[in-house]
Structure formats: C-alpha cells, structure tokens
Amino acid sequence: MAERPGIPTGFATLDRCLPGGGWPSQGLIELLTDHTGIGEVSLLMPALARLCGDEHHGGWLAWISPPHQPYAPALAARGIDVRRLLVVRAQPAEWAMEQALRSGACSAVLGWAPCRDRQSLRRLQLAAEQSRCLAVLFRRLRNGHEPSPAVLRVALEGTPGGLEARILKSRGGHATSVRLGWTSATSFSPAN
Amino acid sequence: MPGLSPSPAPASEPPMPRPAGSHATRAELWLAIHLPCYILESLHRAAESTADGGAPPVAVVDLERGARVIRACDATAAAAGIVAGMSLNSALALLPGLQVLARDARRERALLETVATSALDFTPRVSLDLPDGVLLEVRGSLRLFGGVRRLRARLQERLQSLGVEPCIALTPTPLASLWLARAGEQLALRRPDVLPGRLARLPLGCTRWSVRSLQSFATMGVRTVGDCLRLPRDGLARRFEPRMLLDLDRALGRAADPRAAFVPPARFAARRDLEPEIADAGRLGRALAPLLDELCGFLARRGRGIEALEIGLLHRDAPTTRLRLRFAEPVMQAGRIANLLQERLARIELPCPVRQLRLRSGPLVEVRESAADLFVQDRRDSAGVPQLVERLQARLGMDAVHGVSLVPEHRPESAWQKKNENGDAALFHDRKRAASPWLPFPDCPPRPLWLLAEPQLLEGGEAPCYQGPLEMEEDPERIESGWWDGRDVRRDYYVACTRGGMRLWIFRERRAGGRWFLHGVFG
Numbered sequence: 001m002a003e004r005p006g007i008p009t010g011f012a013t014l015d016r017c018l019p020g021g022g023w024p025s026q027g028l029i030e031l032l033t034d035h036t037g038i039g040e041v042s043l044l045m046p047a048l049a050r051l052c053g054d055e056h057h058g059g060w061l062a063w064i065s066p067p068h069q070p071y072a073p074a075l076a077a078r079g080i081d082v083r084r085l086l087v088v089r090a091q092p093a094e095w096a097m098e099q100a101l102r103s104g105a106c107s108a109v110l111g112w113a114p115c116r117d118r119q120s121l122r123r124l125q126l127a128a129e130q131s132r133c134l135a136v137l138f139r140r141l142r143n144g145h146e147p148s149p150a151v152l153r154v155a156l157e158g159t160p161g162g163l164e165a166r167i168l169k170s171r172g173g174h175a176t177s178v179r180l181g182w183t184s185a186t187s188f189s190p191a192n
Numbered sequence: 193m194p195g196l197s198p199s200p201a202p203a204s205e206p207p208m209p210r211p212a213g214s215h216a217t218r219a220e221l222w223l224a225i226h227l228p229c230y231i232l233e234s235l236h237r238a239a240e241s242t243a244d245g246g247a248p249p250v251a252v253v254d255l256e257r258g259a260r261v262i263r264a265c266d267a268t269a270a271a272a273g274i275v276a277g278m279s280l281n282s283a284l285a286l287l288p289g290l291q292v293l294a295r296d297a298r299r300e301r302a303l304l305e306t307v308a309t310s311a312l313d314f315t316p317r318v319s320l321d322l323p324d325g326v327l328l329e330v331r332g333s334l335r336l337f338g339g340v341r342r343l344r345a346r347l348q349e350r351l352q353s354l355g356v357e358p359c360i361a362l363t364p365t366p367l368a369s370l371w372l373a374r375a376g377e378q379l380a381l382r383r384p385d386v387l388p389g390r391l392a393r394l395p396l397g398c399t400r401w402s403v404r405s406l407q408s409f410a411t412m413g414v415r416t417v418g419d420c421l422r423l424p425r426d427g428l429a430r431r432f433e434p435r436m437l438l439d440l441d442r443a444l445g446r447a448a449d450p451r452a453a454f455v456p457p458a459r460f461a462a463r464r465d466l467e468p469e470i471a472d473a474g475r476l477g478r479a480l481a482p483l484l485d486e487l488c489g490f491l492a493r494r495g496r497g498i499e500a501l502e503i504g505l506l507h508r509d510a511p512t513t514r515l516r517l518r519f520a521e522p523v524m525q526a527g528r529i530a531n532l533l534q535e536r537l538a539r540i541e542l543p544c545p546v547r548q549l550r551l552r553s554g555p556l557v558e559v560r561e562s563a564a565d566l567f568v569q570d571r572r573d574s575a576g577v578p579q580l581v582e583r584l585q586a587r588l589g590m591d592a593v594h595g596v597s598l599v600p601e602h603r604p605e606s607a608w609q610k611k612n613e614n615g616d617a618a619l620f621h622d623r624k625r626a627a628s629p630w631l632p633f634p635d636c637p638p639r640p641l642w643l644l645a646e647p648q649l650l651e652g653g654e655a656p657c658y659q660g661p662l663e664m665e666e667d668p669e670r671i672e673s674g675w676w677d678g679r680d681v682r683r684d685y686y687v688a689c690t691r692g693g694m695r696l697w698i699f700r701e702r703r704a705g706g707r708w709f710l711h712g713v714f715g
Contacts, residue, residue, distance in 0.1 A: 037694035037713035041641050060577055068642035068713060072596040072608035073632075077639060082596050082608075086577070088584055089592045096584055105576030158693015182695075 007134055010046020011180060014165065018152070019172035023047050027151030027171070028121075028128040029136045032144045036067045038158030040138065043165070043180070044110070047134060049079030051107040059107035059133065062086045062100040065093035066112055094120040101127035101135055108134040115139060118147075125149040144168050221331040221382065223344075224369035225307060225351065226359040228376075230324045231264035233356045234303040235293045249287055253280050254295040263295055302462075303356070308454045309493065310350050314343065319366075319451035325373070327366045327451060340380050363387060366451055367443040371417070374398040384445045391443060392418025399439060405432050417443075460490045460498075460553040469508070469545035473537050476505070476546065480533065483551045488526040491556070497522030500554030501529065510543040517586065520578030522559045528579070535586040600632035602673040603681050604643065604711060607632070637669045638687070640697040640712030647709035650698060656708035658696060662688040672702070685711070 006020025015021050023029060023044075033040050048061060061084055063070055072082045086106070090096035093113035100109045101124070109128075115121045115137065125148075128135035137150070144155050153169040162181035169175065227233065231252050249268035253260045260280035272287045284290055300323055308326045311318045314337070317329035330343060337343035344360055351358045361372035362380040368387050372379055375398040381390060394417045396406055414420055420428075421440065429437050441447035462483050470479055480503070491497060499522055505513040515536050523529060584593045595611035650656035668684035682702040689695055697712035 035692050035694050036642065037640075037690075037696060037715055038692070039695070039714065041715035045641075062580075066642075068644055068715075070596065071604075071639060071641055071643040071712060072598050073604075073636075074639035074641045074643075074712075075596075076598055077634075077636075082598060085596050086581070087594050087596065088588070090584070090588050096588065099580060099583055103576040103580035105580050158690075160689070160691075160693065163693065 007047045007050065009043070010050070011043075011178075014178050014180070017167060017170075017173065017176050017178055019170060023134055023136075024151050024171070025132060025134060026129055027135070028125040028149070029134070030143075030148060030150040030153040031136055031138050031156055032141045032153065032168075033138065033156040034141045035158060038156060039163040039180070039182075040156050041110075043156070043163065044108075044134075044136060045078045045080070048108055051134065052079065052081040052084060054107075060084045060086050060105055062088060062097075062106045062109045064088045064097045064100060064109065064111040064113070065090055066110070092120075094124060097137070098123055098127045101131045101133065104131065106131075106133055108136070110136045110138070112138045115143075122149050125151075219331055220329055220364055221334070221340075221362060222364065222366040222369045223328040223330045223347070223360060223362045224321075224366065224373040225311070225326040225328070225347075226361075226370065226373035227304070227307065227324045227356055228359060229264065229357055230300055230303060231295060232266060234299040235296065248289050248291045249274075250291045250293060251283055252293050252295050305454075305457060306354060307351060307356060307358075309456045309490075310354060311347070312454070312456060313350070313493075314347055318454040320454050321366075321370060325370055326454075327369065330362070340382070344380070363390075365443055365445045366449050367439060368445075371398040371443060374400075387444050388418075388421065392416060392421060394418075396420060399436075401436055401439075402433065405436065408432075456494070458555055460487050460556075461551065462486050463548055463550045465548050466546055469547045471542065471545040473540055473542055476537050476549070477530070477534050479546075480549055480551070481530070483549060484526050484529055484533070487551060487553060488524060488529070491524040494556060495559070496556040497524040497559040498553045498555075499523075499557055502552045502554075503533070504548075504550035504552070505542070505546045506548040506550065507542075507544045508547050513540065513542065513546075515540065518582065518590070520582040520585075522557045524559055532582055532586050535583060539587065598632055602633075602671055603679070604639070604671070604685075606674070608643075637685075638714075640695075641715035642713040644711055644713075647699070647711045650708040650710055652708070654706075656688075656698060658688075658690055658698075658710060659694070660691045662690060662696070662698070664688045664698075668700075670702075671699075687714070 005025070006015075006018055006022030007025050008022040009015050009018070018024070031040055031043075051059070052061070061080065063085065065088065070085065070087060072085070075085065076082050086100075088096045088100070093111050094115060097109060097111035097113060100106050109131075111124075115124070124135070124137060141155055141157075144153065148169070150169070151171040152167070155166040155168055157164045157166070159179070162179055164177065164179050166177045167173070167175050232250065235252060249266055249272065251265035251269050251274060252263045254263045255261075262274060262278045262280060262283050263276055265274045265276070265283075269283070269287060269290060274283045274286055274290070280292065304320055304323065304326065308318050308320055311326055311328050315328050315330050315333045319327045321327055333343060334340060337346060340362060344362070348358065348360065359373045359376055360378055361369045362382075363369045363372065364382070364384045365387070368381075368391055371391060371394055375394045377394070379390065381387065396409055396415060396417060396419075399417070409415070409420065414423065417440075420436075425437060438447060442449040464479070464483055466479055470476055487501075499519050501517045501519075503515040503517070505515070507513070515533075517529070517532055517536060519528075519532070581593055597609050597611050599607055599609050601607045650658055656662055665687045668686050670684050672680075672682045674680040683699040684702060685697060685699045687695060688698050695714035696710055697714065698708055698710050700706050700708050
C-alpha cells in the first residue's frame with residue numbers, strides 16, 4: 001500500500017525523522033504531554049496554517065474538548081483562517097472526535113481525550129485512517145507505556161528555551177528524539 | 193324582462209327588475225371540489241393505524257346535546273342500516289363490531305387544506321369553502337392542461353392519491369359549481385346562459401340555507417332551485433334571509449362572488465395517536481416515521497426546506513415532552529431528519545408512556561442548491577460541516593459547538609467572539625474565503641494560543657509564581673483600553689517561563705496593589 005505523503009511539519013529536522021516527510025495524513029497521531037503550554041499546539045501550527053491555505057483541501061479545523069479556549073487573534077497571527085475553526089466541548093470527547101473525523105468536512109481534527117479504553121482508541125484510529133485528515137489526539141505522558149494503534153506517537157516535554165519531541169512509535173519510521181528551540185514566544189526553530 | 197327566470201311568475205306584486213349588468217366575467221371558470229365523505233376520510237389514517245387485520249366497519253361519532261350521534265359511516269356500516277344522525281347506541285345495536293372514531297374538526301380542516309394545497313398545482317387561484325369544498329378558478333390553466341376533460345382527469349387522479357373521493361363540477365360561477373358538486377352532478381358547463389336551466393333541477397338542500405328556511409320552502413311546495421327562482425324577488429327578500437337572493441344572483445352570475453384566496457399553511461403540523469401507547473423511546477423513531485414522510489411530502493411539494501422542527505410527545509399523566517431539532521442548513525430529506533431525530537431520541541427519558549405524537553415545523557425556507565463537484569475528487573466536503581454541527585449539537589446541546597471570530601479590540605478578552613452562541617448554525621455555511629486572513633492588528637506582539645476564561649490571580653506578590661518561580665522576559669506590552677465602557681483595563685503583559693518549560697502570558701495590574709494574573713498559555 002502506497003503511503004500518502006505527509007503534511008510538512010514546518011520543522012525540517014522533524015520532517016526528516018518522519019517517514020512521509022511530515023505529519024502522517026492518514027491515521028491517528030498521538031501527542032503525549034503532561035503540561036499545557038510547552039508548545040504542544042505551536043508544534044502543529046505550521047501544518048495547520050498550510051492546511052488552511054490549501055484551496056483544494058481547505059476544510060475545517062475541529063478542536064474537540066481543548067483544555068482552554070483557543071485564542072482567535074493568536075491563531076490568526078499564525079496564518080490560521082479562524083472562520084474555519086470549530087470548537088466542540090464534548091464529554092466524552094472521543095465520540096465527537098470520531099464524528100468530526102468521519103464527517104469528511106475537516107482537514108484537521110485535534111482532540112483532547114483520555115481514551116481510557118482501547119476500543120475507543122481503535123475506533124479513532126480507524127476513523128482517522130479513512131479520513132485523509134490530520135488527526136491528533138492529546139494524551140498524558142504515562143499513556144506512552146500502553147500499546148496504541150496510532151501510526152505516530154510523540155512524547156513532548158518542555159525544556160528551558162525549547163521543546164523535546166521523542167518519537168515513541170512511527171509506522172514506517174523509527175524511534176528517535178528531536179529538540180526544538182524557541183526563536184520567539186510563538187515559534188520554534190530546530191536546535192541541532 | 194322582469195323576474196328571476198324566464199318562466200312567468202304567479203305573483204300578485206310585480207317582480208323586481210333584474211339587477212343591472214352581469215357580474216360573472218366571461219373569463220372565469222370555477223371548478224368545485226366537493227368531498228362528500230370528508231368526515232370519514234379525515235380520520236382515514238387513524239382508522240388504518242388502529243385496524244389490526246381485516247377492516248371492521250367504521251363510524252364517526254360526534255357529541256350532540258350530550259348524546260353521541262353517528263356523523264358518518266363507511267359502506268359496510270351503511271349496508272347494516274346505520275345512517276348519519278343515529279345515536280351511537282342504536283348503531284351498536286345494529287352492528288356490535290362497529291369501530292367508533294371520534295370526530296376531529298382539526299383533522300377535517302387539515303384534510304381540506306391538503307386538498308387545497310394540491311389544487312395549487314393546477315391554478316394559483318384556490319379558495320376554501322368550509323367545511324368540505326375547494327374552489328379552483330381554472331380558466332387560465334385550461335390550455336396548459338389541454339382542456340377541461342384532461343384537467344379534470346388529472347385532478348381526480350391526484351385527489352384519489354390523497355385518499356379522498358371527490359365530486360367535481362365546473363361552471364362560470366363558484367356557487368353554481370358548488371351546488372352541482374354537492375348534488376352529485378359532475379358537470380362541466382362553460383356557458384353562463386345554460387346555468388338557470390341546469391340549476392333549476394337541483395334540490396334546495398344543496399344551497400345549505402338554514403334548516404328553518406328550507407322547511408318553510410317545503411311547506412310552500414318549493415323544493416328545487418328552479419321553484420325558488422320562480423318566486424317573486426321582493427317577496428323572497430322580505431320573507432326570507434337576504435342571503436338567499438344574493439346566493440341566487442351569485443350562482444347565476446348576476447352578482448359578484450369574491451372568494452378569499454387560499455394561502456397554504458406556512459408551517460407543517462401533524463399529529464398521530466399511538467394505540468397502544470409507547471413506553472420505549474427506542475420505538476418512537478418508527479412511530480414518527482409516517483409523520484416525517486408526511487412532512488417531507490409537504491416540503492417536496494413546495495420545494496422548500498425547514499431549519500427547525502419541534503416534536504411533542506404527549507403523555508397521559510405528565511407534561512408534554514418537547515424535543516426541538518435545529519438543522520445547520522435547510523433540509524428536506526427524510527433520512528437526514530430521521531438521523532438527527534434518532535440522535536435526540538437516544539438521549540431522552542420518558543416520564544411515562546407516550547399517547548400522541550405531534551410534529552410542528554419551523555417556517556419554510558429556501559433550500560440552498562449544492563452543486564456536486566464532479567471533477568475535483570480531493571476537495572473537502574464542505575457540505576458535511578453543517579451536518580456535523582447539527583449532529584454534535586443534537587447530542588451535546590446547542591452551546592457545545594461554536595466557531596470563533598476576530599474583533600478589532602485591544603483588550604485581549606474582547607478581541608475575539610464566539611460564533612453561533614444562540615445556535616444559529618447558518619454561520620457555518622460561509623464558503624466565501626478572503627484572500628488572506630484578516631488581522632485587526634498585524635503588528636501586535638505575540639498572543640498566546642490559549643486564553644483563560646478568567647484571569648487567574650498568581651501567588652507570590654512581587655515575584656509571581658506558577659508551579660514554582662517564573663522567569664520573565666523583558667519588555668512588557670502595555671495595554672490600556674476600555675475606559676469608555678466601564679470595563680477598562682490597565683495592564684502590563686509579560687511572557688514568563690515556568691521551570692517545566694510552560695510559556696505563560698501574565699500581566700500586572702497598573703493600579704494600587706499591582707497584583708499579578710495569569711491570562712494565557714502559549715501552547
């Protein structure tokens with residue numbers, strides 16, 4: 001089966017570590033972190049801005065049960081078309097996320113859900129596999145020890161002046177670690 | 193020639209001169225639909241839903257002076273000797289297996305309106321003649337339908353598909369058509385001059401004049417319209433209701449007979465009794481299906497859709513359970529409505545069994561054309577967004593889904609807005625896209641991706657802490673604004689880092705005390 005090319009992450013070092021040259025555009029991506037505010041969403045911003053700008057793929061960006069209110073001025077400043085943002089408060093978030101993935105209307109679905117049972121994780125992976133969109137699930141670091149059907153799992157940890165991304169699992173790729181540093185309050189640069 | 197008719201009037205006083213001018217314009221042709229069995233037909237659906245297996249004879253009863261009286265019955269019951277006006281007890285004595293239905297004026301009206309709505313497909317000029325008649329002015333439609341005969345056949349077919357057996361007559365005046373149809377004379381007379389001769393044979397009962405007048409006519413030996421026309425005009429006017437003379441003139445086209453145009457209902461409303469009552473919410477979906485079909489037929493005939501639907505579940509011993517569905521865009525497909533309904537039904541809990549279902553639509557609206565994109569296979573299905581939004585809202589509630597928009601405001605908390613707070617999902621349609629995202633203040637310092645709902649007071653006094661001491665960047669951003677609306681802010685914003693690598697957006701109030709607050713997280 002030919003893998004679809006990835007969505008460039010905007011960080012060359014990270015792209016080199018990912019098999020499709022970017023975030024997988026099919027299948028579930030798990031970002032594992034215990035903190036909000038270490039740059040876990042900034043990491044996705046270049047890819048989201050690219051999806052927004054694409055005339056043909058320009059779908060909606062669904063944010064399912066985010067930890068805080070996504071702040072429109074900041075998103076707009078990073079090239080996101082905020083008119084295409086859909087914020088959903090759902091309990092449980094897994095159901096809403098699956099609906100968003102299956103709707104075929106979104107080009108990216110970001111979900112914050114614990115996914116305690118493997119059943120719901122599998123359903124999300126299946127929906128993400130069929131959906132041709134950037135599907136990102138945020139979970140806790142400790143979930144990294146549990147098995148998961150996700151195609152890409154990255155553990156994120158804040159470091160002074162940057163972010164460390166450890167690739168735990170990557171279908172077609174290999175486990176590795178990338179350090180990204182801040183260039184300003186809002187964007188990273190790869191630190192070598 | 194004086195008098196109402198060519199026949200000599202045996203009158204002691206000279207008859208009134210004929211009213212000047214003929215009011216029936218040549219251009220008009222009125223088709224009357226009379227529904228002789230409307231009472232029974234209006235309950236047809238209820239009868240069907242209650243009948244298990246073979247259909248028992250049916251009769252409709254009404255309360256009259258405290259007694260239950262048969263108003264209408266079907267052929268089987270009539271063959272057993274049951275007639276309208278008979279008391280229910282006598283009828284049951286004749287036919288113990290008789291199925292008895294209560295008369296429902298609302299349903300009768302609805303039936304007539306359904307007929308009138310279908311009639312609008314034949315001509316724009318339709319009026320109701322309560323309780324059992326519909327009038328169509330069809331002169332302008334004759335050419336389109338290929339003549340009276342074909343138009344009539346098409347109409348007949350259409351009405352039979354609605355489950356009614358009509359009597360149809362056509363003349364140049366509305367009243368003459370109605371009288372003929374009521375008398376069961378299914379004629380088509382196109383010339384006004386043959387009217388007096390044809391109407392003369394009709395029994396007076398078809399005029400629906402008051403019972404008292406008809407009785408006094410009978411004692412005078414006046415039994416047909418023709419007999420009545422031979423009476424002297426002024427005597428008739430003096431001894432009877434003035435309405436009669438007017439009716440006669442109108443029927444013959446000598447007086448104008450303006451008719452109020454029928455305006456089809458702007459909303460759909462229907463109900464269904466459940467027998468037996470339904471206690472399981474899972475079964476309500478199927479019970480609602482016929483009503484939804486009816487609704488979608490109603491919408492399809494008008495080529496319009498609805499954005500809202502209210503479903504009432506009536507209980508015997510509890511207040512009505514109401515479900516309100518809102519659609520993100522106008523819909524007219526039964527499947528889509530049913531899907532959403534299923535989602536809602538899955539969430540409700542019934543206080544007790546449901547005995548009646550009611551459906552009421554919101555106003556009818558234009559359905560947006562959605563052109564299928566054949567050639568761009570990879571394009572996102574934007575049409576899916578409204579459906580996604582309505583599905584999420586149906587399950588999670590109206591407030592659970594929103595969009596965002598920018599507001600040109602310096603106060604951080606006012607620089608954005610929730611879209612769709614009042615459930616106006618139409619906002620999710622906007623497919624127009626500006627060339628570049630619009631930014632009110634392109635040069636302002638970085639903003640955090642997450643904004644806290646309320647600024648959170650930080651511990652630590654002069655040296656604020658959040659999960660340990662904070663490392664602050666230089667160059668605060670000063671925001672002072674809003675003095676005009678009483679929610680003024682005077683703040684210095686800093687970017688601060690925690691030991692764990694979190695980047696925060698904090699501010700210090702520029703007032704006495706100078707407290708520190710956390711307002712955003714850079715994410």
